[in-house]
Amino acid sequence: MARDRIGNVVRSLALIPPEQDDRLMTVQKVVNGLNSAWGDEFQSDLSRFVLGWKPATNEIPAQARPVETVSTVSDIERWEKNYQKLFPMALVELSQVRIPEKPEGFGPMRLIVVAKELVEWTNGKPLEGTQEALKKHFRGWEYTDDLDVAIPTNDRDPRNGSYAVWVKDVQEADDENTHKSADDLKSEGHTGITLLERQLLEADYFLEKGEHLDIVNVTLCTGSRYRDGGVPRGYWDGGRFSVDWCSSAHRLGSLPSRRVWA
Numbered sequence: 001m002a003r004d005r006i007g008n009v010v011r012s013l014a015l016i017p018p019e020q021d022d023r024l025m026t027v028q029k030v031v032n033g034l035n036s037a038w039g040d041e042f043q044s045d046l047s048r049f050v051l052g053w054k055p056a057t058n059e060i061p062a063q064a065r066p067v068e069t070v071s072t073v074s075d076i077e078r079w080e081k082n083y084q085k086l087f088p089m090a091l092v093e094l095s096q097v098r099i100p101e102k103p104e105g106f107g108p109m110r111l112i113v114v115a116k117e118l119v120e121w122t123n124g125k126p127l128e129g130t131q132e133a134l135k136k137h138f139r140g141w142e143y144t145d146d147l148d149v150a151i152p153t154n155d156r157d158p159r160n161g162s163y164a165v166w167v168k169d170v171q172e173a174d175d176e177n178t179h180k181s182a183d184d185l186k187s188e189g190h191t192g193i194t195l196l197e198r199q200l201l202e203a204d205y206f207l208e209k210g211e212h213l214d215i216v217n218v219t220l221c222t223g224s225r226y227r228d229g230g231v232p233r234g235y236w237d238g239g240r241f242s243v244d245w246c247s248s249a250h251r252l253g254s255l256p257s258r259r260v261w262a
Contacts, residue, residue, distance in 0.1 A: 075099075079113040082204055086133040087121045097162045103261045110169035112197050112204065112260075116162040126158055127151060130199045131243065137206065139240035147195070147243065151232055153225040154194045156262065165197060165260040171211070173219040177256035182222045182231045182248040185257055192222030193258040195243065198234040201258075202241055212236040220246075220257040 076094050083092045092115050102109055122129020127147035134140050144150040156163060168174060177185065185192060193201070198221050205213050213219070214235040221232040230245040233255070246255070 075111045076113070078204070078208070079111070079115075082200075082207055083115060083117075085137075085207060086130070086203055090117060090121050092117055094162065097164050099164050100166060100262055103166055106168055108169035109166045109261075110201070110204070111164055111166055112200055113164045114156070114158050114162060114196065114200065116158045116160075118158045118196075124148075127196055127199070130196060130203075134199060134203055134241055137203070138212070141240050141242045143244040151195060151224050151226055154196065155191070155223040156194055156197070158196070163262070165193075165262045167193060167197075167201065167258050167260050171205075171213055171215065172217045173214060173256040173258050175256065177220075177259070178217075178253045179251050180256070181251040182220060182257070184251065185222055186248075190222065190257065191260050191262060193219065193260050194223035195221045195232040195234060197221075197223065197260065198232075198258070199241075199243075202234065202236075212241065217254045217256060220255050222257045223260070 076097075080092055080094055083090055094113055094115060097113055097115075099111070118126045118130065122133075125146070125148040128142075131140055131142055131147060156165070177190070180188075182192075198219050202213055205211065218233050218235040221234055224232050225248075226232065226245050229248055231248050231250075232243060232245050234241070234243055236242070
């Protein structure tokens, strides 16, 4: 019964335009509830209801719908736990990281949060250090002995501070980018995933689902470059997470990039 009353209150507050007098009456109901004999129970139930209830988008007038500029708490908490699992001695607090607006119309999205502390945790070698951290959870292989020396160019870097990007929440890299080389995508203005983001995405997906990405295809990490201009690739092959490279002119149907929204 209390939950029904709370539901009516919250829905009213969410749906009534602020210029209407009815909103004042609704607020008065809340005040009366807090002052009633069951006020303590009301406050507790109201808090739980508000935290757990979200109106359907089609219930809210378009002009009243908020623009999403921050991630959900669960996204941030998930990434804090990810880092604790990858770097057990690490302490990280990500609530102040700027979260870009979540893209709409592209299907399910997944957030990648890159912590600036990665540089410290890996002794200045975030690529190599993250690759080694992944190997504590599953097998891995890389083309070179030192990924950070081999891949000095990255569109985004934790050395410049913590940041977050959105990617499509898909197991295989973006279909629309097949048969396109890194050079092709650059000419189109494509913003592609970096190798570090791809490594962290592998960890996030595995720690949540117990599965791996790019079982069939290979992610072309167009946001990073080897010293000679080659492009890193990340994928699951032969029971291990592998990192190698190809020419920036190389194009295959099984070699798409993953777009990021930063």
